[in-house]
Amino acid sequence: MIIVISTAIAVASGVLVLAGYFFTLNLGGQPSILTNIRLVFLNWAIILAGFAIFVGIVNLLQVHIKKIQQKQKSLYSILLIVSLGITFLLAMIQPGKMETIFTTVQLPVEASLMALLVVTLTYASIRLVRRRPNLISIIFLVTALLILLGTAPLPFLGNIPGVSDLIRPFIAQVLAAAGARGILLGVALGTLTTGLRILFGVDRPYGGNK
Amino acid sequence: MMTGIELAGFSVVFICAVLLVGLSFLHRKKPFVFRDIPAFNRLRQAVGLVVEDGSRLHVSLGHGALATPQSASALAGLSLMRRLANLTSAGDQPPIATSGEATLTILSQDELQAAAKLSERAVFDPIAGRLTGLTPFSYAAGTIATIHDENVTANVLMGNFGPEVALLTDAVERENNFVLAGSDNLAAQSVIFASAQEPLIGEEVYAAGAYVESGPLHAASLSAQDVLRWLIIAVILVGAVLALGNIL
Numbered sequence: 001m002i003i004v005i006s007t008a009i010a011v012a013s014g015v016l017v018l019a020g021y022f023f024t025l026n027l028g029g030q031p032s033i034l035t036n037i038r039l040v041f042l043n044w045a046i047i048l049a050g051f052a053i054f055v056g057i058v059n060l061l062q063v064h065i066k067k068i069q070q071k072q073k074s075l076y077s078i079l080l081i082v083s084l085g086i087t088f089l090l091a092m093i094q095p096g097k098m099e100t101i102f103t104t105v106q107l108p109v110e111a112s113l114m115a116l117l118v119v120t121l122t123y124a125s126i127r128l129v130r131r132r133p134n135l136i137s138i139i140f141l142v143t144a145l146l147i148l149l150g151t152a153p154l155p156f157l158g159n160i161p162g163v164s165d166l167i168r169p170f171i172a173q174v175l176a177a178a179g180a181r182g183i184l185l186g187v188a189l190g191t192l193t194t195g196l197r198i199l200f201g202v203d204r205p206y207g208g209n210k
Numbered sequence: 211m212m213t214g215i216e217l218a219g220f221s222v223v224f225i226c227a228v229l230l231v232g233l234s235f236l237h238r239k240k241p242f243v244f245r246d247i248p249a250f251n252r253l254r255q256a257v258g259l260v261v262e263d264g265s266r267l268h269v270s271l272g273h274g275a276l277a278t279p280q281s282a283s284a285l286a287g288l289s290l291m292r293r294l295a296n297l298t299s300a301g302d303q304p305p306i307a308t309s310g311e312a313t314l315t316i317l318s319q320d321e322l323q324a325a326a327k328l329s330e331r332a333v334f335d336p337i338a339g340r341l342t343g344l345t346p347f348s349y350a351a352g353t354i355a356t357i358h359d360e361n362v363t364a365n366v367l368m369g370n371f372g373p374e375v376a377l378l379t380d381a382v383e384r385e386n387n388f389v390l391a392g393s394d395n396l397a398a399q400s401v402i403f404a405s406a407q408e409p410l411i412g413e414e415v416y417a418a419g420a421y422v423e424s425g426p427l428h429a430a431s432l433s434a435q436d437v438l439r440w441l442i443i444a445v446i447l448v449g450a451v452l453a454l455g456n457i458l
Contacts (some may be wrong), residue, residue, distance in 0.1 A: 022220040025211045032211075045277050049313055056312030056341035059319075060352075063337045072359060097455035117373055120380045123403035127383075131407065132328040140403065183412040187394045189438050190416030191282035192226055193447055198285065200230070202427045203419075205288045205317045 007201045014199045017041050057084075143171060212437075222438075229437055233432035243374040244430050249390050249408035250421040256364040256388035258298050264302035265363035267294055268356060270378065272369025272393065273310030273349050280370040283415050285395040286313050287368030289428075290418040292321045294366065299329030304414060307339045308356050310349030315341040315420070350374040354381040367391040367406070368415060379405040391416075 020038025025031065061084070064077035090097055125144065128137050150168025153159050197203045212220065236242075260267045269291040274280030295305050304326060307318035319339035326334040342352025354377060357365060365382050367375060371393045379402065391402045392410030404407045410418075413435060416438040419428035451458035 018223070021232050022212060022216045022223075023338055024213075024216065027211055029211070032298075042277065049275065049277060052312035054312075056344070059315055059337065059339075059341050063340050066337060068310055073355070086286070106345070106348075109284070110345065113347040113351065113374070113377065120376045121373070121401065121404065124296055124376060124380065124401075128404050183396060183399065186413035186435070186439070187283075187415075187440060189435040190413040191279055191312070191394070192223065193230065193435055194282045194286050194289075194416055196223070196227055197289075197419075197427055197431060200427065202425060203285065203289045205285060205292075206320060 002074075003204070006206055007204060010204070010206060011199060011201050013041055014195075018199070088144075146171060219271060225441075226438060230427060230430050231433035232430075232435075233433045234426045237426045237429045237433070242415075242433055244420065244429075244432060247410075247414060247421060248418065249410060249414075250418070252388065252392050252408055253294075253364075253366070253422070256390075257294055259388075261298055261301040263363065264303075265361050266303045267298050267305040267364045267366070268362040269294065269305060269307045269310065269318070269366045270353050270369065271307060271309040271311075271314045272371045273344075273346055273368075274314070274370030274394075275311055276313040276317075277295075280394060281311075283392070284309070284311075284369035286416050286418055287366070288314075288317055288321055290368060290422060291318065292325060293419070293422045295322055295325035296328065299325060300332075303361065304338050306356060306362065308342045308349075308353045309339075310341070310343055310346065310353075312341055312344075314369070315339055334408065346372050346374045347377075349379045353378055357381045357385060357387075363387050365389040365391075366392075367402075368410075368418065368453055370394055371399050371402075373401050375392055376401045376405045376441045382407075 016034065017038045020032075020034040020036075020041075023032050023034045025035075026033070061081065064080050067077040068074040072153055087098075087101055090101065110179075125141060126139065131137075146163060149160055150163045150171075153164070159165070194203070198205070218391065220433065233242075254355075259265075259269060260381055269287060271287045271291075272280075274282075274284045276284075291305065293309060295296060298305055303425070304322060307315075307322060309315050309318060320426045322338050323334045340356070342356065343349035343410060356362065357378065362385075364433075365378075367378055367389065371378075372395060375398050379389055379391060383405075388408070389406050390408040390410065391406040392415035393399055393402060394415060399409075399411055403411060416435070417432055419425070420432045449458060
């Protein structure tokens with residue numbers, strides 16, 4: 001019974017929000033009732049998403065408390081819980097200092113991970129030919145190299161004639177842009193059908209038992 | 211009252227909905243045959259191995275917020291996870307789902323709970339669906355720990371990722387495990403192509419449901435996408451010809 005009710009609510013909400021996007025104005029040129037309903041539902045969704053973050057953080061705590069109990073790499077978990085506690089306390093006592101935490105701790109850590117990404121991607125590119133030794137992989141690597149050569153000027157030499165002014169713009173603005181648009185059209189169609197499957201109640205990522 | 215763009219959008223959605231319903235009935239009568247995507251065949255083998263050796267399946271859903279279009283790939287991932295959770299229900303350990311968005315975490319817990327109840331598994335572990343971080347890199351860092359420490363041998367990364375997905379595929383590679391990865395994000399797709407064992411490119415992410423036999427509407431949605439793709443090709447060609455003739 002619960003699944004019938006939750007499906008009915010989800011489908012009705014989805015249809016109303018979708019209709020609110022298409023029927024924005026009434027005959028008098030004013031915002032339609034569907035637009036107003038859409039805005040109300042979206043506001044509710046934002047409030048729920050905010051509360052979901054709280055639930056998510058409780059979940060994060062549960063995961064790491066369990067890791068500490070099981071003595072499974074517990075040092076990282078202790079560090080996470082202590083950091084979370086300090087951040088929470090600081091936010092309560094001095095909310096203005098939150099930005100300092102983000103710029104002095106969060107940003108440098110994430111920037112270091114971004115730097116690590118450069119090494120990871122370079123290594124992945126080298127392994128690509130070993131993993132999938134085919135024409136597509138070779139085209140992929142040659143294109144990446146040409147774009148890199150065309151983007152970064154060589155020391156003391158500057159731009160490479162032909163690569164920087166002809167090949168790179170042609171690849172980036174013609175071939176890559178066309179390919180990217182094709183992929184994005186495919187993604188858009190996939191998104192549309194996924195959304196419709198949920199509106200039809202076929203995919204139900206809610207409501208427990210099915 | 212509708213503007214031109216609203217009318218066009220409504221028409222596309224309406225045509226797609228009609229195609230979905232019509233094609234799902236046709237599929238029931240005579241099942242469609244789709245092109246072979248080797249990644250899904252290998253996924254089936256990897257899931258079989260998970261059940262046999264008593265290890266775990268890990269599904270990572272990315273960090274696409276549910277109220278944005280980026281959530282569609284994660285919803286496709288959730289649908290695939292549900293099916294895979296059913297397939298691995300005979301195994302010793304339930305699957306783990308990680309995500310970088312709290313609403314996705316709640317949905318993944320719900321899916322895992324539903325799969326556990328269906329298989330009459332006595333205990334559902336609520337932390338099997340977990341939030342690993344709220345920013346892209348903290349999410350990646352938290353998920354890497356799951357890949358290394360939770361006896362995982364098969365990984366499915368499906369959702370909205372950025373280039374940080376390379377850290378996840380690298381972690382899987384170090385464990386010498388299976389990974390199938392797909393995203394709706396173009397930068398992530400190029401990274402996945404270079405770094406993942408089994409990459410899904412473009413709309414292949416949304417085809418997962420049809421390839422793991424989730425139901426006729428999944429198969430119909432693939433065919434509907436094909437029909438719409440041909441329509442778009444026709445519109446582009448006609449538009450290009452009209453533009454060349456200075457008519458448009």
